[in-house]
Amino acid sequence: MPVEVELKAWVKDRSSLEKKLKERFDFKKTYIKKDIYYSTPHSGLKERFRLRQEEEGEALVTIKKKKIVKKTEQNIEIEFRVSDPQAFEQFVLDIGCRKVIKKVKRGDLYTAGEINIELTMVEDLGEFIEIEKIVESEDSNLLEQAREEINYILHSLGVSPDQIEERYYVDMLKEKIFRKGRPSAKYPEHP
Numbered sequence: 001m002p003v004e005v006e007l008k009a010w011v012k013d014r015s016s017l018e019k020k021l022k023e024r025f026d027f028k029k030t031y032i033k034k035d036i037y038y039s040t041p042h043s044g045l046k047e048r049f050r051l052r053q054e055e056e057g058e059a060l061v062t063i064k065k066k067k068i069v070k071k072t073e074q075n076i077e078i079e080f081r082v083s084d085p086q087a088f089e090q091f092v093l094d095i096g097c098r099k100v101i102k103k104v105k106r107g108d109l110y111t112a113g114e115i116n117i118e119l120t121m122v123e124d125l126g127e128f129i130e131i132e133k134i135v136e137s138e139d140s141n142l143l144e145q146a147r148e149e150i151n152y153i154l155h156s157l158g159v160s161p162d163q164i165e166e167r168y169y170v171d172m173l174k175e176k177i178f179r180k181g182r183p184s185a186k187y188p189e190h191p
Contacts, residue, residue: 004064005146006073006132007154009163011119014127018108018119020157025110025117035103036089037170041096047170048097051085059085071164072147076138101173115149125172129159 011017021027033054037047049063058081065076082088093099107120118130131153133146154164165172 001076001138003135003138003143004073004075004077004132005135005143005150006075006130007071007147007150008073008128008130008165009154009159010165011127011129011159012163014119017129017157017159021108021110021117021119025112028109028111030108031106033103033105035105037100037103038092038097039100047100051082051089053085058083059088061088066168068166069143070147071161071166072150073168074143101170101177103169103173112153115153117153122169124176125169128165129154129157 031054033052036051038049038051039046040048049061052060052062054060060079060081062077062079064078067074104123105118105120106123107118110117110119115131115133118132119127120130121127131150133150135142135146167175
């Protein structure tokens with residue numbers, strides 16, 4: 001199965017980073033991704049799947065098998081499109097699923113061959129750069145090669161390793177909600 005290898009980092013200077021991206025990579029599009037995460041009847045508040053709308057009409061449903069390897073997300077994703085997101089939402093609510101959290105990302109997508117680079121603003125969290133590559137198998141050598149390519153691009157853009165964020169956005173949003181905007185010792189506010 002294909003594996004998404006992704007790294008994200010906090011952005012300290014958006015204009016400088018944006019300039020480098022425009023100079024070195026292919027701009028593809030500006031986007032808005034509106035995600036709703038749902039739990040299943042027996043998963044409590046643990047999100048189990050996501051409904052994503054990028055444009056009017058169709059939406060994408062995703063479930064991820066997630067893990068972190070060397071500060072990099074390594075996800076196996078199962079995805080399918082739904083033509084009527086409102087009907088799908090009503091269906092999952094009627095069978096006992098619950099909305100857990102919403103996430104909205106606005107940003108720009110750039111590419112470097114098979115690698116996607118997003119300069120994104122996540123509502124209620126801040127600005128990030130995300131770099132991802134889809135690897136067509138779970139071969140450890142190919143996954144390590146993808147991590148190296150991603151880290152090389154991040155380093156070449158002047159993003160330091162201390163800006164890398166290992167937590168998932170959903171976990172960061174839940175932490176922010178539960179601590180009601182106050183920094184905690186475990187998760188201090190990042191620059």
